[in-house]
Amino acid sequence: MTPKSERKKYKVIGTRPIRHDGADKVTGRAVYGADLRLAGIVHGKILRSPHAHAKVKSIDTSAAEKHPGVLAVVTRADMPNLKNKIADLGEGSVNLAHLGANVLAHDKVLYKGHAVAALAAVNPHVAEEALKLIKVDYEVLPSVTWVMDAMQDDAPLLHNDVFTKSMGKRASKPSNVPTHIHFEKGNIEEGFQAADVIVEREFKTASVHQGYIEPHVSTALWNQDGHVTVWTSTQGAFTARAQTAELLQIPVSQVTVVPCEIGGGFGGKIAVYLEPVAALLSRKCGRPVKMVMTREDVFEGTGPTPGSFMRVKLGATKDGKLVAGEAWLAYDAGAFPGGVIGPGAMCVFSCYELPHAKVDGYDVLDNKPKTQAYRAPGATQAAFACETVIDELAEKLKIDPLEFRLKNAAKEGTRRVDGPVYPRVGLVETLEAAKNSPHWKSKLEGKHRGRGIASGYWFNIGLKSSVAANVNNDGTVSLIEGSTDIGGTRTSIAMQFAETLGITAEAVHPRVGDTDSVGYTDVTGGSRTTFATGLAAHEVALDIQRQMRERAAILWECEASQVQVEDGAYCHKDKKLTFAELAGQLGHTGGPVVGRATVSPEGASNGFGTHLVDVEVDPDTAKVTILRYTAIQDAGRAIHPSYVEGQMQGGAVQGIGWALNEEYVYSDQGRMENASYLDYRMPTALDVPAIETIIVEVPNPAHPYGVRGVGETPIVAPPAAIANAIYAATGVRMTELPMSPPRLWAAMSTGKKS
Amino acid sequence: MVRKTHVATTINGEPVEFLCEARQSLLEVLRETLGLTGSKEGCNNGNCGACTVLLDGQPVDSCLVLAVEVEGAQITTIEGLSKDSRLHPIQQCFLEDAALQCGICTPGFIMSAKALLDRDPNPSEHAIRFQLAGNLCRCTGYDKIIRAVQDSAKRMAGQNK
Amino acid sequence: MNDFEFQTATTVDEAVSLLAAKGDRARVLTGGTDLIVQLRENLREADLVVDVKKIPELIQYSLTEKGLRLGAGVPCYRIYGDEAIRKAYPGLVDSARIIGGWQIQSRASIGGNLCNSSPAADSIPTLIAYNVICHIAGPEGRRTVPVAEFCTAPGRNVLKRGELLTELEFPAAARHSGGAYLRFIPRNEMDIAVVGAGAWVQLDAKGETIERARLALAAVAPTPLFLADASAALAGKPATEATFKEAAAAASAIARPINDKRGTLEYRKHLAGVLIERSLVGAVRRARGEKWDPHV
Numbered sequence A: 001m002t003p004k005s006e007r008k009k010y011k012v013i014g015t016r017p018i019r020h021d022g023a024d025k026v027t028g029r030a031v032y033g034a035d036l037r038l039a040g041i042v043h044g045k046i047l048r049s050p051h052a053h054a055k056v057k058s059i060d061t062s063a064a065e066k067h068p069g070v071l072a073v074v075t076r077a078d079m080p081n082l083k084n085k086i087a088d089l090g091e092g093s094v095n096l097a098h099l100g101a102n103v104l105a106h107d108k109v110l111y112k113g114h115a116v117a118a119l120a121a122v123n124p125h126v127a128e129e130a131l132k133l134i135k136v137d138y139e140v141l142p143s144v145t146w147v148m149d150a151m152q153d154d155a156p157l158l159h160n161d162v163f164t165k166s167m168g169k170r171a172s173k174p175s176n177v178p179t180h181i182h183f184e185k186g187n188i189e190e191g192f193q194a195a196d197v198i199v200e201r202e203f204k205t206a207s208v209h210q211g212y213i214e215p216h217v218s219t220a221l222w223n224q225d226g227h228v229t230v231w232t233s234t235q236g237a238f239t240a241r242a243q244t245a246e247l248l249q250i251p252v253s254q255v256t257v258v259p260c261e262i263g264g265g266f267g268g269k270i271a272v273y274l275e276p277v278a279a280l281l282s283r284k285c286g287r288p289v290k291m292v293m294t295r296e297d298v299f300e301g302t303g304p305t306p307g308s309f310m311r312v313k314l315g316a317t318k319d320g321k322l323v324a325g326e327a328w329l330a331y332d333a334g335a336f337p338g339g340v341i342g343p344g345a346m347c348v349f350s351c352y353e354l355p356h357a358k359v360d361g362y363d364v365l366d367n368k369p370k371t372q373a374y375r376a377p378g379a380t381q382a383a384f385a386c387e388t389v390i391d392e393l394a395e396k397l398k399i400d401p402l403e404f405r406l407k408n409a410a411k412e413g414t415r416r417v418d419g420p421v422y423p424r425v426g427l428v429e430t431l432e433a434a435k436n437s438p439h440w441k442s443k444l445e446g447k448h449r450g451r452g453i454a455s456g457y458w459f460n461i462g463l464k465s466s467v468a469a470n471v472n473n474d475g476t477v478s479l480i481e482g483s484t485d486i487g488g489t490r491t492s493i494a495m496q497f498a499e500t501l502g503i504t505a506e507a508v509h510p511r512v513g514d515t516d517s518v519g520y521t522d523v524t525g526g527s528r529t530t531f532a533t534g535l536a537a538h539e540v541a542l543d544i545q546r547q548m549r550e551r552a553a554i555l556w557e558c559e560a561s562q563v564q565v566e567d568g569a570y571c572h573k574d575k576k577l578t579f580a581e582l583a584g585q586l587g588h589t590g591g592p593v594v595g596r597a598t599v600s601p602e603g604a605s606n607g608f609g610t611h612l613v614d615v616e617v618d619p620d621t622a623k624v625t626i627l628r629y630t631a632i633q634d635a636g637r638a639i640h641p642s643y644v645e646g647q648m649q650g651g652a653v654q655g656i657g658w659a660l661n662e663e664y665v666y667s668d669q670g671r672m673e674n675a676s677y678l679d680y681r682m683p684t685a686l687d688v689p690a691i692e693t694i695i696v697e698v699p700n701p702a703h704p705y706g707v708r709g710v711g712e713t714p715i716v717a718p719p720a721a722i723a724n725a726i727y728a729a730t731g732v733r734m735t736e737l738p739m740s741p742p743r744l745w746a747a748m749s750t751g752k753k754s
Numbered sequence B: 001m002v003r004k005t006h007v008a009t010t011i012n013g014e015p016v017e018f019l020c021e022a023r024q025s026l027l028e029v030l031r032e033t034l035g036l037t038g039s040k041e042g043c044n045n046g047n048c049g050a051c052t053v054l055l056d057g058q059p060v061d062s063c064l065v066l067a068v069e070v071e072g073a074q075i076t077t078i079e080g081l082s083k084d085s086r087l088h089p090i091q092q093c094f095l096e097d098a099a100l101q102c103g104i105c106t107p108g109f110i111m112s113a114k115a116l117l118d119r120d121p122n123p124s125e126h127a128i129r130f131q132l133a134g135n136l137c138r139c140t141g142y143d144k145i146i147r148a149v150q151d152s153a154k155r156m157a158g159q160n161k
Numbered sequence C: 001m002n003d004f005e006f007q008t009a010t011t012v013d014e015a016v017s018l019l020a021a022k023g024d025r026a027r028v029l030t031g032g033t034d035l036i037v038q039l040r041e042n043l044r045e046a047d048l049v050v051d052v053k054k055i056p057e058l059i060q061y062s063l064t065e066k067g068l069r070l071g072a073g074v075p076c077y078r079i080y081g082d083e084a085i086r087k088a089y090p091g092l093v094d095s096a097r098i099i100g101g102w103q104i105q106s107r108a109s110i111g112g113n114l115c116n117s118s119p120a121a122d123s124i125p126t127l128i129a130y131n132v133i134c135h136i137a138g139p140e141g142r143r144t145v146p147v148a149e150f151c152t153a154p155g156r157n158v159l160k161r162g163e164l165l166t167e168l169e170f171p172a173a174a175r176h177s178g179g180a181y182l183r184f185i186p187r188n189e190m191d192i193a194v195v196g197a198g199a200w201v202q203l204d205a206k207g208e209t210i211e212r213a214r215l216a217l218a219a220v221a222p223t224p225l226f227l228a229d230a231s232a233a234l235a236g237k238p239a240t241e242a243t244f245k246e247a248a249a250a251a252s253a254i255a256r257p258i259n260d261k262r263g264t265l266e267y268r269k270h271l272a273g274v275l276i277e278r279s280l281v282g283a284v285r286r287a288r289g290e291k292w293d294p295h296v
Helices: A004-009 A022-026 A062-066 A096-103 A124-131 A188-193 A237-248 A275-285 A295-301 A341-347 A379-396 A401-408 A427-435 A489-501 A529-556 A579-583 A641-660 A718-730 A741-749 B026-033 B089-096 B106-119 B125-131 B143-160 C012-025 C035-040 C076-080 C083-088 C090-096 C110-116 C124-129 C228-234 C241-254 C265-287
Strands: A042-048 A054-060 A070-075 A086-088 A093-095 A115-121 A135-140 A163-166 A169-174 A179-185 A197-205 A217-222 A228-232 A255-259 A289-292 A308-316 A322-334 A356-365 A449-461 A465-471 A477-481 A508-512 A564-566 A569-572 A575-577 A594-599 A604-617 A624-634 A691-696 B005-011 B014-020 B052-055 B058-061 B074-076 C005-008 C026-029 C048-051 C061-064 C067-071 C133-138 C141-146 C151-153 C164-171 C177-184 C195-203 C210-218
Touching: A022 B089, A022 B106, A042 A124, A042 A275, A042 A295, A054 A115, A062 A070, A070 A124, A070 A275, A086 A096, A086 A237, A093 A096, A096 A237, A096 A275, A115 A124, A115 A275, A179 A341, A188 A308, A188 A322, A188 A356, A197 A379, A217 A275, A228 A237, A228 A275, A237 A255, A237 A275, A275 A289, A308 A379, A322 A341, A322 A379, A341 A356, A341 A379, A341 A449, A379 A401, A379 A449, A379 A718, A401 A427, A401 A449, A427 A449, A427 A604, A427 A624, A427 A691, A449 A718, A465 A489, A465 A529, A477 A489, A477 A529, A489 A508, A489 A529, A529 A569, A529 A575, A529 A579, A529 A594, A569 A579, A575 A579, A604 A641, A604 A718, A624 A641, A624 A718, A641 A691, A641 A718, A641 B143, A718 A741, A741 C265, B014 B026, B026 B052, B052 B106, B058 B106, B089 B106, B089 B143, B106 B125, B106 B143, B125 B143, C012 C026, C012 C048, C012 C133, C012 C164, C026 C035, C061 C083, C067 C110, C076 C083, C076 C090, C083 C090, C090 C110, C090 C124, C090 C177, C090 C195, C090 C265, C110 C124, C110 C164, C124 C177, C124 C195, C124 C210, C177 C265, C195 C265, C210 C228, C210 C241, C210 C265, C228 C241, C241 C265
Parallel strands: A042 A289, A163 A179, A228 A255, A322 A356, A477 A508, A624 A691, B005 B074, C005 C048, C026 C048
Antiparallel strands: A042 A115, A054 A135, A070 A115, A086 A093, A163 A169, A179 A356, A197 A308, A217 A228, A217 A289, A308 A322, A449 A604, A465 A477, A465 A594, A564 A569, A569 A575, A604 A624, B005 B014, B052 B058, B052 B074, C061 C067, C067 C164, C133 C141, C133 C164, C177 C195, C195 C210
């Protein structure tokens, strides 16, 4: 928690101004992707595979092409032939040949919902009618949707050109396991020999979806001059441009991506799906083509996060010191390589000082949509396993689970299993805040009730950000930034700019630029935007301040170095001009002032959180009610505390959904059976209590204001915290997500174990 | 060519006429024909509430109303909530309480909140959560939305004094 | 969704003749909260959709000493918004308040819920428990069917070509009687019943002995199920926990659910008992004039 003296230091940071895009969003005026209206716009739809795995023998589009109102039809034959090439998407990388085959299936369909063909028509109803006229001849193949089945030697093989890469070596036989990751520190055998108590458990988690309320939507115009403009809902306009250009095999300069307001992403709106297809359709029909997914398309055709199988073993001494940890993690990647096993393996032990550790991670192909990032991708599964075993160890050692965590918490100097050594981090502070919280100090009474605790970790990646600013003669500044705004980052970036320049948040007019209006900026993801784009905004403010001093120097006929900046005002001897007064004089001191900055902070910094939860379990139905919930997190420095709390609350509730009910339910034929909001069961307002928040501020040494990204960490702890609370309430250790009523009831009825 | 039906209705207090196909939803006509894109499509099958409008004063999912059904009806959409240069108190409280992140569910929540406060000016937290359960939000965890509705109730009570 | 012809009927006869002309290519629209979804998702097809919400008989209800006559198209919100119905038929209100969210309840009707004939329908166990009579109009004239015989298979019912459900007739609320409906869902709202249970009881004047009872279950069979034997067995029994547990055991035994995305067979059989017991407790408490809230 910030000392009062530090708080006083800031005029803007730590306050709660109304967000700049707020009025547009509460009046319905904000333009999201689907709200775009263009002259001559037509509507595209995608035909999707009904099979989980099949060869596509032929596609006959002739009847659809003749259907009245249909303007263009495209299939794989319209896509350029793509070579294997790795493209960086910001929060992960992708092989372009695979991305292309995901956007429109090539010789095989690899999951139910895989795009096979697309067409454009005068309206969405005609497009939908015409889809039924496309004839696809499939040869259905056996499918596999569970990660452990997919790893078997006799499993249906998804790709015959994927070979396991393990420690730099490539296997000789194709398999469903593209990658094996291995991390090690210390000596694992010695470590376990020193342990007095060892707990080893196996865990399973189901695939879950990011669940953003806005379906994917893109509109493309392939203009008659050859230029392609794409209006889309994306977490990163520049990565959408790069992917679209690569998939269409045209230069990036031929593509402009205009990011519309985005209705949620959580990692799932980084890879492209519709953009290149809409562009191909537009090229054929010469008109702008809008494509909007249905909710079913979103569930069946876009990124869930991996289902997983995990084995975690931890050892500790009698006095409660962790000595060794071993993890074996298999995460499914879905239809194409490149899931999120990497960060999963890095994060599994990231909260603890562990002298000896070993982690093996496997990226596994199966017949599900290509998995995508989802808020702290890979970390939630791993934390569910690790934090449950930590809880059980604490119980066996008869140590309070919070004290056990405090005793072993990662801190400055702790080396993570994958190598990096932490600088100043705030896990201990979140645990201490938990210990001192009204929630932890309260007594939980009543039958069938229990309290759980868990900690969670996620990186803040750096990457590239660009910001530009124009000073207006009334003393306001227009700020153009490259980061798409999913949850209020326009404002958190503008506030850092305002703080540095000494103006108010309201005097800044932030705007998200398209790819022709602002410098390259990586995705809004990896908890990086307020951190890295905020850093860029700070540097723009310094750039402007430097130029404004020069202008004052012209007015006062002195050296720029003699102009002081005090409280945002420019002073020299007895002369003083406010920023606004000076801005009014730019016209006759050399013209407009424009500032710019690009940053590319190296490496990643670190965000920790600890969550507390009280549950009640209905002894007859095994339904879990969340009675009380507190999320505690190190925000480094909370720029706009309301939006920091909002991230903590939103992440916690997504985690509650993941813990209790959300899952992809698959039929034996590999079809998702619950591809609707009705049966996918995300939490409603009635399913959760108030989410209490405690913001801890341990400033990030890598940021001028100490910002740590806060977006992702809050989803990591909830499933484990809830599992630990369920154990406290029922005596049953749940090792499978979701801990849905039928599953928990089965566990409660069969001898008190899962 | 599909035959279209003429429909005369009232939207946000103004008489409106349009032509539509029987299969077109009210949501589709509001957005595509009339340009009222404030009502959002999240699922198109009545499970997310992003398209909530008031139909003769009752909150409905406009994706589950056929446009041909609204002949002679009174419809209020998010575009009709703020009557003059000021925001409606619910809109203002959503801003002050930071009750939105991505904002896509916001118009639907505001319309449901209006329907609720029109009937029950002082709802309990449980009543708010129950009546808003037909509106999904994936960003906020609902907490700040509930506070915003509570604060709206207080502010509206103050204005009515 | 394919386009279709849309007609608004203003009388029962007009609706019947429109429906009769198109047979199974015609669909009745009341709230549309099932129909529009089914048409959009190609689960049903129609050439003609007949809106019956302008037919006075279908959107009226009357509560008299003879009972409740509920127009088949009356939306849920009007039902739970009526103080007298809340008092006389609380089980009906239990159902009406949980069919979808508020937006759905603004449109969806009990008649529509019945005609959709889902095995998991939230109103049908209530209607069975209250021993409702269905009034049907058709090309051959009018007829009535006890609600327990209305559904014949998932999504299917006794309505023949051109027939329209017009009214639901609830017997008068007897003295010392009470009804209740409960369902189990993993969330707290916006969900389909994993199991639903309706109960109605009439007690003796002292409120100690069950004189008559009717129990029904949803989502444990291809149609909502009237538990005839278990209901009959309650007559003359003391209204005590032991009696409720017997009924629960009978309900679990008779339930023949399936494994699906919403629950396992074993879990549903178990829930059938839990929910019958809990809904019986609710019905008995209400019969005694006590308050009982299914949401707590």
